[in-house]
Amino acid sequence: xxxxxxxxxxxxQLAERHLLLFIVxxxxxxxxxxxxxxxxxxxxxxxxxxxxxxxPAAKQQRRVARLLRSYPADWRARYGDEMAALLHDxxxxxxxxxxxxxxxxxxxxxxxxxxxxxxxxxxxxxxxxCWLPLVPQGVVAAILKSIGTPTRxxxxxxxxxxxxxxxxxxxxxxxxxxxxxxxxxxxxTPATPLPE
Amino acid sequence: xxxxxxxxxGRFAGPATLILSSLAEGSKHGYAITQDxxxxxxxxxxxxxxxxxxxxxxxxxxxxxxxxxxxRRPYGITPRGAQALAAQLSAQRHVASVGLGRLSTAATS
Numbered sequence: 001x002x003x004x005x006x007x008x009x010x011x012x013q014l015a016e017r018h019l020l021l022f023i024v025x026x027x028x029x030x031x032x033x034x035x036x037x038x039x040x041x042x043x044x045x046x047x048x049x050x051x052x053x054x055x056p057a058a059k060q061q062r063r064v065a066r067l068l069r070s071y072p073a074d075w076r077a078r079y080g081d082e083m084a085a086l087l088h089d090x091x092x093x094x095x096x097x098x099x100x101x102x103x104x105x106x107x108x109x110x111x112x113x114x115x116x117x118x119x120x121x122x123x124x125x126x127x128x129x130c131w132l133p134l135v136p137q138g139v140v141a142a143i144l145k146s147i148g149t150p151t152r153x154x155x156x157x158x159x160x161x162x163x164x165x166x167x168x169x170x171x172x173x174x175x176x177x178x179x180x181x182x183x184x185x186x187x188x189t190p191a192t193p194l195p196e
Numbered sequence: 197x198x199x200x201x202x203x204x205x206g207r208f209a210g211p212a213t214l215i216l217s218s219l220a221e222g223s224k225h226g227y228a229i230t231q232d233x234x235x236x237x238x239x240x241x242x243x244x245x246x247x248x249x250x251x252x253x254x255x256x257x258x259x260x261x262x263x264x265x266x267x268r269r270p271y272g273i274t275p276r277g278a279q280a281l282a283a284q285l286s287a288q289r290h291v292a293s294v295g296l297g298r299l300s301t302a303a304t305s
Contacts (some may be wrong), residue, residue, distance in 0.1 A: 079247055085267040086226035086243050100242060107244030
């Protein structure tokens with residue numbers, strides 16, 4: 001893991017101190033090593049898939065485990081078994097579909113945000129940072145673009161090619177509003193600790 | 197006990213009323229609740245929504261977890277839950293009767 005963390009720094013040092021070696025290493029990596037790594041990854045996945053139990057029951061078991069992964073560990077410790085039983089019943093009755101996955105992902109995130117401390121941190125981060133995309137990167141950038149000022153300063157949207165400027169401004173405004181809405185919602189709705 | 201107790205559950209108020217109405221008949225586990233709610237109300241409760249509401253209701257003492265058979269754990273309504281449900285349904289009945297009365301008045305005039 002230390003090597004993985006140090007990799008970007010080592011690559012930068014190699015590029016700065018030994019440019020020729022860096023170029024050779026890059027060519028070797030992109031032409032030889034990366035295809036080999038890709039082939040190894042594919043073979044590994046095929047091998048892993050072959051060793052897996054592919055009976056319908058085992059597949060369903062794995063699917064239920066995947067669906068429950070969005071919930072926090074303490075929630076799963078309390079409700080995991082009974083929820084798994086409900087999901088097995090639901091899948092057996094063919095009442096599963098994309099809505100099931102979406103519903104569990106959404107509720108899993110809500111359960112992760114249930115502890116008051118975590119909720120306050122996320123609400124505080126949303127309310128504290130939403131103004132950055134909303135006002136300077138959204139509203140002010142829109143005003144500057146509308147009046148056609150040559151000043152670009154640190155307004156991100158004014159640096160991208162012209163056709164992408166309005167979409168980026170709209171994205172920034174939407175992001176800011178989404179963060180503001182999330183922050184207000186989290187701050188207003190009471191948290192639900194797990195029952196004793 | 198007032199109708200506000202269930203209304204205070206926010207986005208779970210609707211599912212909570214359906215779940216408590218189902219449990220008013222007797223204790224049930226998760227899948228039986230979804231089947232029953234679909235039968236009497238025509239609403240398909242998704243598992244995530246069901247357990248989100250069950251967590252809130254259990255935390256608020258309106259339902260209780262009972263000893264289960266295997267992995268399925270049944271839930272039962274508590275006396276406090278029964279009072280909250282009665283208050284909520286009375287409030288809804290009042291709204292329904294006022295709304296239907298006004299609709300019939302508007303239709304005849």
